[in-house]
Amino acid sequence: MDEAYGAKIRQNTTEPFFLTELVDHLPASDAVPNPEKLLGYAIGTPDKLTYTKDIYRYMRELEKASKRVKVFMIGRSEEGRETLLVAVSDEANIAKLDRFKEITAKLADPRKITDAEAAKLIAEGLPMYWASGSIHSPETGSPEMLMELAYRLAVEDSALIENIRKNAIVLITPVSEVDGRDRAVDIYNYRKANPTKAAPNLVYWGKYVAHDNNRDAMGMALALSRIMMATFLEYHPTVLHDLHESVPFLYTSTGMGPYNAWLDPIVVNEWQKMAYVEIEEMTKRGVPGIWTHGFYDGWAPNYMFYVANGHNSIGRFYETFGGSGADTRERTVPAAQTTRTWFRPNPPLPRVKWSLRNNINLQQSAILLAMNYTATNRKQFLENFYLKSKRSVEKAAKEGPAAWVIPSDDPRPAEAAAMVNLLRMQGIETRRLAADLEIAKAKYPAGSYVIRMDQPYSRMADMLLDTQFYNVNDPSPYDDTGWSMGAMRNVKTVRVTDAEILKAPMTLVSEAVTPPGRVQGPVSAAAYLINHNADNTLATLRFRLKDVKMFAAEDSFKAEDRTFNAGSFIIRSEGNPGDLRSRVESASAGLGFVAYATAAVPKVAMHELAAPRVALVHSWLNTQNEGWYRVAFDSLKIPYDYISDQKLRTMTDLRSKYDVIILGPTPGSSQRVVNGLAMVGDPIPWKQSTLTPNLGNSPDTTDDMRGGMGLEGLVNVSRFIEAGGLFVTIAGNGSI
Numbered sequence: 001m002d003e004a005y006g007a008k009i010r011q012n013t014t015e016p017f018f019l020t021e022l023v024d025h026l027p028a029s030d031a032v033p034n035p036e037k038l039l040g041y042a043i044g045t046p047d048k049l050t051y052t053k054d055i056y057r058y059m060r061e062l063e064k065a066s067k068r069v070k071v072f073m074i075g076r077s078e079e080g081r082e083t084l085l086v087a088v089s090d091e092a093n094i095a096k097l098d099r100f101k102e103i104t105a106k107l108a109d110p111r112k113i114t115d116a117e118a119a120k121l122i123a124e125g126l127p128m129y130w131a132s133g134s135i136h137s138p139e140t141g142s143p144e145m146l147m148e149l150a151y152r153l154a155v156e157d158s159a160l161i162e163n164i165r166k167n168a169i170v171l172i173t174p175v176s177e178v179d180g181r182d183r184a185v186d187i188y189n190y191r192k193a194n195p196t197k198a199a200p201n202l203v204y205w206g207k208y209v210a211h212d213n214n215r216d217a218m219g220m221a222l223a224l225s226r227i228m229m230a231t232f233l234e235y236h237p238t239v240l241h242d243l244h245e246s247v248p249f250l251y252t253s254t255g256m257g258p259y260n261a262w263l264d265p266i267v268v269n270e271w272q273k274m275a276y277v278e279i280e281e282m283t284k285r286g287v288p289g290i291w292t293h294g295f296y297d298g299w300a301p302n303y304m305f306y307v308a309n310g311h312n313s314i315g316r317f318y319e320t321f322g323g324s325g326a327d328t329r330e331r332t333v334p335a336a337q338t339t340r341t342w343f344r345p346n347p348p349l350p351r352v353k354w355s356l357r358n359n360i361n362l363q364q365s366a367i368l369l370a371m372n373y374t375a376t377n378r379k380q381f382l383e384n385f386y387l388k389s390k391r392s393v394e395k396a397a398k399e400g401p402a403a404w405v406i407p408s409d410d411p412r413p414a415e416a417a418a419m420v421n422l423l424r425m426q427g428i429e430t431r432r433l434a435a436d437l438e439i440a441k442a443k444y445p446a447g448s449y450v451i452r453m454d455q456p457y458s459r460m461a462d463m464l465l466d467t468q469f470y471n472v473n474d475p476s477p478y479d480d481t482g483w484s485m486g487a488m489r490n491v492k493t494v495r496v497t498d499a500e501i502l503k504a505p506m507t508l509v510s511e512a513v514t515p516p517g518r519v520q521g522p523v524s525a526a527a528y529l530i531n532h533n534a535d536n537t538l539a540t541l542r543f544r545l546k547d548v549k550m551f552a553a554e555d556s557f558k559a560e561d562r563t564f565n566a567g568s569f570i571i572r573s574e575g576n577p578g579d580l581r582s583r584v585e586s587a588s589a590g591l592g593f594v595a596y597a598t599a600a601v602p603k604v605a606m607h608e609l610a611a612p613r614v615a616l617v618h619s620w621l622n623t624q625n626e627g628w629y630r631v632a633f634d635s636l637k638i639p640y641d642y643i644s645d646q647k648l649r650t651m652t653d654l655r656s657k658y659d660v661i662i663l664g665p666t667p668g669s670s671q672r673v674v675n676g677l678a679m680v681g682d683p684i685p686w687k688q689s690t691l692t693p694n695l696g697n698s699p700d701t702t703d704d705m706r707g708g709m710g711l712e713g714l715v716n717v718s719r720f721i722e723a724g725g726l727f728v729t730i731a732g733n734g735s736i
Contacts, residue, residue, distance in 0.1 A: 001025050001026070001027060001028055002025075002026045002027065002028040002034060005026040005034060005036055005042050006024065006025040006026055008036075008042040008044075008045065009023065009024060009025070009026065009042070009044065009357065009361075010024060012042075012044045012045060012046060012328070012355055012356070012357035013044075013355065013357050013358055013361060014328065014352070014353040014354065014355050014357075014358055015352075015353070015358075017286045017287055017288060018249075018287065018358040018361055018362065019361050020282070020285045020287065020361065020365040021285070022160070022364070022365045022368050022369070023148075023152075023360075023361050023364045023365050023368075026148070026151070026152065027152070027155045027156045027157070029155045031065055031066070032062065032065040032066045032151065032154055032155050033058075033061055033062070033065060034148075034151050034155075035058055035147045035148055035151060038054075038057065038058045038061055039054060039058065043144050043145065043147060043148040043357075043360060044144065044148075044355070044356050044357030044359075044360045044361075045326070045356075045357075046326055046327065046328045046355065046356065047192055047326050047327070048326050049140055049144070049184075049185045049188050049189075049325055049326050050143065050144060050147070050185070051181075051182055051185050052081060052082075052143075052174075052175050052178050052181050052182055053182075055143055055147060055174050055175065056082065056084055056174075058147050059071050059084060059086050059147070059150060059172075059174065062086075062150055062151065062154060063086075066154045066155070067091040067094060067095075068088055068089060068090060068091050068094055068153075068154045068165065069086065069087070069088050069094070069150065069154050070086070070087040070094050070097060071084060071085070071086050071087075072084065072085045072086075072087070073085075074173075074227055074230070074231045075223065075226070075227035075230070075231075076223065077177075077178050077179050077206065077207070077223050077224065078179070078206060078207035078208065078222075078223050079179045079206075079207055079697075079698055081178040081179055081182070082178065083173065083175070083176065083178055083224070083227050084173065084174060084175075085171055085172070085173055085231060086150055086171070086172040086173075086174070087169060087170070087171055087172075088150055088153040088154055088165070088169075088170045088171075088172065089126070089165050089168065089169040089170060090165045090166055093126060093165070093166075093169055094169075097169070100125060100126050100128070100169060101234065101235055101236070103121045103124060103125035103126075104125065104128065104235065104236035104237070104238075104385075105236055106118075106121055107121055107122070107125065107236070107382060107385055107386040107389065108236045108311075108312065108385070108389050108456055109389065109456050110386065110389050110390040110393050110456070111393055111454075111455075111456075118386050121382075122379055122382045122383055122386065123379070125378075125382050126167060126168055126169050126378060126382075127167075127168050127169070127237075127238035127239070127374050127375070127378050127381045127382055127385075128168070128169045128170075128171055128235055128236070128237035128238055128239075129168055129169070129170050129171065129237065129238065129239045129241065129370070129371050129374050130170075130171040130172075130173070130232075130235070130237040130239060130240045130241065130308075131146060131149070131170070131171070131172050131173070131241045131243065131367060132172075132173045132176050132228070132240065132241065132242045132243065132304075133145070133146050133172075133173065133174050133175055133176065133243050134174075134175045134176065134177060134180075134181050134243070135176045135177050135213060135214050135224065135242060135244075135304060136177070136180075136205075136211060136213075136214065136244060136245070137177055137180030137181055137183065137184040137202060137205040137210075138184055138202055138322075138323075139243075139244055139245035139246070139322050140184060140185075140188070140245075140322065140325055140326065140356070141243075141245055141320065141322050141356055141359040141360055141363060142174075142243035142244075142245070142363060143174045143175050143181060144356065144360060145243075145359075145360040145363045145364050146172050146174045146243075147174065148360065148364065149170075149172070149364055149367070149368075150172055152364075153165065153170055160368065160372050161368075163372055163375050163376060164368070164371045164372055164375045166375070167375035167376065167378045168371060168374055168375035168378060170371060171235065171237055173228075173231075176224050176227075176228065176242075176304070177205055177206055177213055177224055178224075179205065179206045179207060179694075179698075180202070180204070180205030180206050180210070180213075182693075182694040183202060183204060183205065183694050183695060184202055184205075184325075185694075186691070186692040186693065186694045186695050187199055187200055187201075187202055187692070187695075188325040188326065189691055189692070190691055190692055191325070193691055197681065197682050197684075198680075198681050198682070198684050199684070200684050200685065200686050200695065200705055201620075201621075201622075201705070203620060203621075203622065203623050203686065203705070204623055204686075204698075204699060204700075206222065206223075206224070206627075207627075207698055207699055208221075208222060208627035208628070208630055208631050209222070209623075209624060209625075209627035209628060209631075210622075210623065210624045210627070211624060212624060212625075212628075213225075213304075214242075214303055214304050215302040215303065215479070215481065216302070216304070217229075217301060217302050217303055217304050217305075217306040217307060217310070218301060218302055218306075218464060218481075218483055218485075219422070220422060220425050220426070221628075221631045221635070222631075224304075225304060225307075226425065228240075228304060228307050229307050229425060229426065229427070232307045232308065232311060232313070232427075233311075233427045236311075236313070236385075237308070237313060238313055238314060238374065238381050238382065238385055239274075239308065239313065239314045239315075239316060239370075239374060239381075240305050240307055240308035240313060240314070240315050240316070241305075241316045241317065241318070241367065241370070242303075242304060242305045242315070242316070242317040242318075243317070243318055243320075243363060243367075244317050244318060244319045244320075245319060245320050245321070245322025245323065245359065246319045246321075246322065247295060247319045247321070247337060248289050248321040248333050248337055248348035248352075249287070249288060249289030249290065249320065249321050249348045249352075249358075249362060250278075250282070250287075250289065250290045250291075250318060250319070250320050250321075250362045250363070250366055251291055251292065251294075251295055251296075251318065251319040251320075252274075252275040252278050252279065252290070252291075252292050252316070252318055252366065253271065253275065253292065253296055253316055253317045253318070253319075254271045254272050254275045254292045254293055254298070255271070255293070255295075255296045255297040255298035255299075255478075256293060256294060256295075256296070256297045256298075256475070256478075257297060257298070257474060257475065258297060258298070258299050258470070258471065258474040258475070258477060259297070259298035259299065260298055260299055260300070260301060260309075260463070261469075262301075262459050262460075262462055262463035262466070263298075263309060263310075263459060263463075264312070264388045264391055264392070264459060266384055266387065266388055266391075267309060267312075267313075267314060267315075267388065268298065270314045270384065271298070271314070271316065272292075274314070274316065274370055274373065274374075275292040275316075276292070277369060277370065277373045278290065278366045278369050278370055279291065279292060281366075281369045282362075282365065282366055282369070283346050285365075287362065287365070288346055288347070288348060288349055289321075289346065289347060289348030289349070290346065290362075290366070291343060291344040291346070291347070292343065293343035293344075294341075294343050294344065295319065295478070296317075296478045297475075297477050297478045299477040299478070299479070299480065300477060300478075300479045300480050300481055300483075301460075301463055301464075301483060302479070302481050302483070303315070303317075305317055306460075310426070310457070310459065310460035310463065311426075311427060311456075311457055311460060312385060312388040312389045312392060312456065312457070312459075313385060316370075318363060318366065318367075320359050320362050320363055321333075321348070321352075321354055321358070321359060321362075322359050323354075324354075325356075326356045327355075327356075328353065328354070328355040328356070329353070329354065330351065330352070330353050330354075331351070331352055331353075331354045332350070332351050333348050333349065333350050333351065333352065335350070338350045389456045392455070392456050392457065392458045392459050393454050393455060393456060393458070394454070395453045395454070395458045395459065395462070396452065396453035396454040396458065396499060396502060397454070397499065400453070400497050401453055401462070401495045401496055401497045402452075402453055402454075402496050402497055402498060402499040402500075402501050402502055403450050403451060403452045403453055403496045403501050403502065404450070404451040404453075404461065404462075404465045404493055404494065404495060404496065405444055405448055405449065405450055405451075405493070405494040405496055405501070406419070406420065406448060406449040406451075406486075406491060406492065406493055406494075407444050407445065407448045407492055407494070408432075408433075408444075408445050408446065408447035408448040408449070409445050409448075410491055410492050411533045411534075412489070412490060412491055412533050412534060412535045412592075413515040413535070413592035413593070414515045414535040414536065414537040414591055414592030414593070415489040415490065415491050415535055415536065416449065416489075416491045416515075417513040417514065417515040417592060418489070419485055419486070419489050419491055420449050420509065420513050421512050421513055422485070423451065423461060423464070424509065424512065424513075426457065426460055426461075426464075427456075427457050427460075428451060428455070428457045428460060428461045429451070429452065429455045429457075429508060429509075430449050430450070430451055430508075430509045431449070431450045431451075431452065431506040431507060431508050431509060432446075432447050432448065432449055432450070432506060432507055432509060433445075433446050433447060433448045433450060433504060433505070433506050434446065434504075434505040434506055434507060435504075435505060437501070437504050439496065439498050439500055439501050439504075440496060440497070440498045442494065444494075449509070450501065450504075450506050451465065452502060454502060463483065464483055464484075464485050465484070465485055465486060465493050465495075466484065466495070467484055467487075468482060468483055468484050490534060514590045515537075515590065515591065515592030516589075516590070516592070517588030517589050517590060517591040517592055517593055517594070517595075518585060518588060518589075518594055518595070519581060519584055519585040519588065519594070519595045519596075519597060520594050520595070520596055520597065521560065521596050521597030521598060522597050522599065523581065523597075524599075525573060525581065525597035525598055525599065526572065526573055526574070526598060526599055526600050526601050527570055527571060527572045527573060527597075527598050527600075527601045527602070528569075528570075528571040528573075528580070528581075528584050528595040528596065528597055528598070529559055529560070529564055529568060529569070529570055529571075529595065529596045529598055529602065530568060530569040530571070530593055530594070530595050530596075531562070531564050531565055531568050531593065531594075532552075532553075532564070532565045532566065532567035532568045532569065533565070533593065535591075535592055535593065536636055537591035537592055537593070537636070538569070538591075538593070539636055539638055540591060540636050540637050540638070541569075541587055541588065541591055541593075542569075542609060542611055543611055543637060543638055543639060544587040544637070545571075545583060545584070545587050545611075546611035547577075547611075548571060548576050548577070548580070548583065548584075549571070549572065549575050549576055549608065550569050550570070550571050550608070550609040551569070551570040551571075551572070551606040551607060551608055551609060552567050552568070552569065552570070552606060552607055552608075552609050553565075553566055553567060553568045553570060553602070553604045553605070553606050554566060554604065554605040554606060554607065555604055555605060556568075557602045557603075557604040559596070559598050559600075559602045560596050560598050562596065564602075569609065570601065570602060570604075570606055571584060571595070572601055581597070610659060612658075612659035612660045612726075613641075613657065613658050613659045613660070614633075614638065614639065614640040614641070614658065614659070614660045614661075614662065615640060615641045615642075615643050615654075615657075615658045615660070615661045615662070616629060616630060616633065616640045616641070616642050616643075616662050616664060617643055617644070617645050617647075617648065617661060617662065617663045617664060618642070618643075618644055618645070618664050618666075618700065619644070619645050619664070619666040619673065619676060619708055620644060620645075620646070620676055620677060620686070620702065620705040620706075620708070621666055621667065621668065621672065621673075621676055621677060621708070622666060622667055623664070624665075625664065625665040626664025626665055626666075626730075629662070629664060629730075630642065630699075640662075641657075641658070642699060642700060643700075644700055644702060645663070645666075645676065645708045645709040645713060646676075646702065646707060646708065646709070646713075648661075648709040648713035648716055648717055649707070649708075649709050649710045649712045649713040649716070650712075651716060652716055652719075653719075654716055654717065654719070654720040654725065655719070655720050655723035655724065655725045658720070658725060659725060659726065660725070660726045660727075660728065661717070661720065661725060661726070661727050661728070662728045662730070663727070663728065663729050663730065663733050664730060664733075665730045665731045665732075665733060666732075666733055667732075673708065673732075673733060674708055674709055674710065674711070674713070674714060675707070675708050675710065676705075676706065676707050676708025676709070676710075677705055677706040677707065677708075678706065679706050679707050680706075683703060683704035683706065684704060684705040684706055685702065685703050685704060685705070686700070686701060686702050686705050687701045687702065687703060688701070
């Protein structure tokens, strides 16, 4: 044993009942460096948090020193930082990692193997337990814990650890929100270096959003969501365990009702079974405040761990009593959380001296118990994984529907294609009809998209496409969001119950769908007409051709034997560049609409379409929700200036620079929205410095976060509106 490191573990643990025999020590190794040797401090040392570059440096040193460890780069954040996957198991298992990936892939798709073949694969295979840290950047303990866990799994020779290594493969993503982690460490270091000054709020985590980065599992708009999904589809881990921090002392997820009705009931049972193993074992060891059932429910599929739950695996999460970075301090537990109830018979203490090391002890002890349980019952977990996959394939015949259809003649082909691409990103197979099909008194033209329910991820597909139903007799959910994708995108989706559709000839969509765009009609044209179908790509076109004069029809009209909706684009040849046709054709590529060349300009009232100069404004109070607007603008290639509300105060002639100003959602009263952070004390910088190298490089920077637009900004905005500018407020911002 490394006696010095073990002494630090015990020293930094505030009470003996926050320590178990699983983590009250650290094994010594002459060959493999423990975290202290590389970082200069033991994990859980007060006042010490680790940057991702140093976490990664440590994981790569582990890989160099131990054949039980393998490190993979699985993607990059929007700002270019790496996301890592660390595999830890027996040396023989690591050497055969590709074979174990092959086994889980085969078990994930029962259409390609028999039950007898599955039984042989299960006997040979190993469950994979994937632990993911710090999707929420202020929740700082899990990246620290996962370094020590990786070392312990690689070095220790206890019976429990050897069982995990022999009978499972542990996968670790130490930080999933890598940009936010580094900013959180910056701010913590700033606070420690400037104890008498107000520290910056962690106003930015990733490039786009903060806390709700964990609510992107359906939209896949963020890099971290796409990375986790793609990695799941490569490894098919049995468990994805996301590590969070909020409530005391350790909440292990099962959730209250309501549960998501589209999930296989087996996965709900697995949530319960695994949680109670941890609760029982931790309680046996005298640890208070280990519980489940309250807090969260199993309803909304928007969380990152639906990467697993929606794909026949087990998605789990912890909430431990984190907070305060790496400080040790006295904390009061809210009275409601110290109450003894049926679901919390061993409640947290009302007041506690809490440390980062306490947090690490509880996380690491409980997850080791879960990993050991998974390893011990490896055959059962793999059998369940195969069975859930098999039941998903059987869904078309046993539960229905048989399929979902997105007709190819939908008036919004770009939105239909975007929805198909999103389904494919989720691992959901989509096919296209090879010929026209008539079934159940409905006709579907060739090329229509078909999402069959006899595929492994049919439950996730059905969930996303079905009409969302919430039982009014159920309690309010922890969280909710719309997930009927056809309705959200204004694209027709048809639920088909007739299994005959599965016999229709169709081909698999094997790559991302790019809806074609083209020019149709005579070479010599007086105008080009584009029907307004409400596809968002019309905005993309306008900005692709921002120097081209375009007009919008103020009423519907007929031309070229077609009816065009009000709002349709009319691009006259007169007054536009000579290469107009080629430019329109080039700009239309991949946008899903036809520009019809016509010999005469339609006789319809019209007005000129602007390609406005846009400013998207954020406050230094909070950027949580405006980031989703930036996601949409960037996705649609709509150019904009991203400015803080302080610029509204200093720019007296906003109209000379902008045509449209959008004030992003900002919480609080109208006075708070206008005034921003109070002008009290010293300036609060959000900028790069030696102490804070990760602040201000993106997306914005300021020497002082205090003060908002102020009354001067309101006056400048008023002038902007009076001069013809468009000022758009969102949600409660309109109250100003």
